[in-house]
Amino acid sequence: MNDSWTLGARTFHSRIIVGTGKYATNEETREALAASGAEIVTVALRRVDLSSKQTVLDAIDRSKYVLLPNTAGCYTADEAVRTLHLARELGMDELVKLEVIGDPKTLFPDNTATVEAAQRLVKEGFKVLPYCSDDLVTCKRLADAGCLAVMPLAAPIGSGLGIRNPHNIRLIIENVSVPVIVDAGVGTASDAAIAMELGCTAILMNTGIAGARKPVLMAEAMRLAVDAGRKAFLAGRMPRRDYANASSPTTQLIE
Amino acid sequence: MSANIDVVINGQPRLVNAGTTVAALIGELGLAGKPVAVERNREVVPRALHGSTELAPGDRLEVVTFVGGG
Numbered sequence: 001m002n003d004s005w006t007l008g009a010r011t012f013h014s015r016i017i018v019g020t021g022k023y024a025t026n027e028e029t030r031e032a033l034a035a036s037g038a039e040i041v042t043v044a045l046r047r048v049d050l051s052s053k054q055t056v057l058d059a060i061d062r063s064k065y066v067l068l069p070n071t072a073g074c075y076t077a078d079e080a081v082r083t084l085h086l087a088r089e090l091g092m093d094e095l096v097k098l099e100v101i102g103d104p105k106t107l108f109p110d111n112t113a114t115v116e117a118a119q120r121l122v123k124e125g126f127k128v129l130p131y132c133s134d135d136l137v138t139c140k141r142l143a144d145a146g147c148l149a150v151m152p153l154a155a156p157i158g159s160g161l162g163i164r165n166p167h168n169i170r171l172i173i174e175n176v177s178v179p180v181i182v183d184a185g186v187g188t189a190s191d192a193a194i195a196m197e198l199g200c201t202a203i204l205m206n207t208g209i210a211g212a213r214k215p216v217l218m219a220e221a222m223r224l225a226v227d228a229g230r231k232a233f234l235a236g237r238m239p240r241r242d243y244a245n246a247s248s249p250t251t252q253l254i255e
Numbered sequence: 256m257s258a259n260i261d262v263v264i265n266g267q268p269r270l271v272n273a274g275t276t277v278a279a280l281i282g283e284l285g286l287a288g289k290p291v292a293v294e295r296n297r298e299v300v301p302r303a304l305h306g307s308t309e310l311a312p313g314d315r316l317e318v319v320t321f322v323g324g325g
Contacts, residue, residue: 019323019324019325020323020324020325021322021323021324021325022323022325023323029323042324042325043321043322043323043324044321044322044323044324044325045319045320045321045322046319046320046322047265047266047317047318047319048265048284048286048289048291048318048319048320049322050284050285050286055289055290055320055321055322056321056322056323057290057320057321059323067321069321070324070325072324072325082294082297085294085299086292086294086299086317086319087292087321089292089293089299089301089302090290090291090292090319090320090321091290157325158325184325204325205325206324206325207325
């Protein structure tokens, strides 16, 4: 079954996007990325650590993965734009993950600043994937700004709380014109399956994998769950009923 | 002997020779050939200009790279 999806001119087959943060070693990062089946991986941008011999780029085979730089840690549109100018200089692919944080405790996004930054970045030719609240109006504004997709959160970043408001996510999927990628909050495989069953195009996760006791095994579990959830969505679930409906014939019973 | 100038690199004060270019600084930091990007006084210095951009007294530089992140 060909079930690919596109972002601008690029076509993808995997529906899981993974972060590269919080792994114990580069080796673990490499194995987890492979087990997840991801084609897109996120990275952050920071001051160089002169004492470090290795960089995360050593763990990422650029012939296999599209690099998606993020603006994690940015609290203003200016900081986010500035960060992505540097990312562009570092040599990335054209896609960027925009996040402008509005609150340090919840890491909830500043949606207003995110829309402003998105408008500026799109004008400059960036292909923008914005992290945002699970708010339909914000998602519409981001799509109108020219973002290639919208990435509403399922729960706070790194919380592992799962899909807190499936109804909102579904309304966004039904009402925006661009792919919806659930970003943040997925804690385990069933969360990923639920997000995919709602009909989202893909899921972005980091801590759900890196924070597991066995990250590589969880990466595989997430790949399978995303696949299962996607297939269940395409298959169309049975209607929910309040009462039982026998699976076996109710006639010709022996007496 | 060339004079020294004060610059700030990633928030740390540093003394460099007058006339030091961005490319030379990257070399001094042991980062030659490494994937780094440089911002000087909040403006990106394109890679093609690293060799010809000389640091000036008081310059504030950010030398950045990609790290693991979500």
